[in-house]
Amino acid sequence: MNAFYVIVSIPILLVLAGFNHAHGFTTFGKTPTNPQTQAPPRQVPAKSCGNHTDCWSIPKTSCVTEPRDHSKKSCLCGDNRPPANGQCFASHKGPYHMCDSDENCVHGATCVLMAGASTNQESPKHCKCTEGFVPRDGECSGAGQLITSASLGLLLVALCRILF
Structure with a gap:
């Protein structure tokens, strides 16, 4: 009787051990070896200005000194960033x-x-x-x-x- 159990259990163990490695050979969901990186969104420079009236065409902006270059003034949003697609999101x-x-x-x-x-x-x-x-x-x-x-x-x- 023991020989019967051994003869039956060995093929079952081999089948189960074979399934353990089967998932590694699939082609579905294969990750590319060279993943492409997306370019970061391009920051558009702010409009130059001389006073606040130059910025009235861009809502929620003011003519203030550039944070990185204090010699220039630009139309910036309330958080001192240039508007994104003409819109300011600063609260x-x-x-x-x-x-x-x-x-x-x-x-x-x-x-x-x-x-x-x-x-x-x-x-x-x-x-x-x-x-x-x-x-x-x-x-x-x-x-x-x-x-x-x-x-x-x-x-x-x-x-x-x-x-x-």
Whole structure:
């Protein structure tokens, strides 16, 4: 009886072992040996400008200094990037961008009348960093908050030394 089990089980084991390698020889779903890489989308340069009126043809842009080349001004979106296919997707506007209200501006900035503008309702306004904040990379960085954080850190270290 044992010989019967051995004779029957050996072919079954060989068949099962053969199926283990069968999936490697399929031609369906074969990955190419030389995968093609797609070219990254080309960034179109922003339109050059002299003042904000040059940018009115492109919605949600303002004439601001280029972040990489401070000698040039361009029509940029609120995040200081050129518009993609003529559209801006930034939810808030950085310093020196045109605005209608404080809600349009990034954290730490307010919408104020531009210097030299009259005080009527239709006067141009732009986002300006509030006191204690400085414009950096399209945001208003809190220099005052940094000092407060450093002071708080020193106080915490001193308190730990006293208690422990």
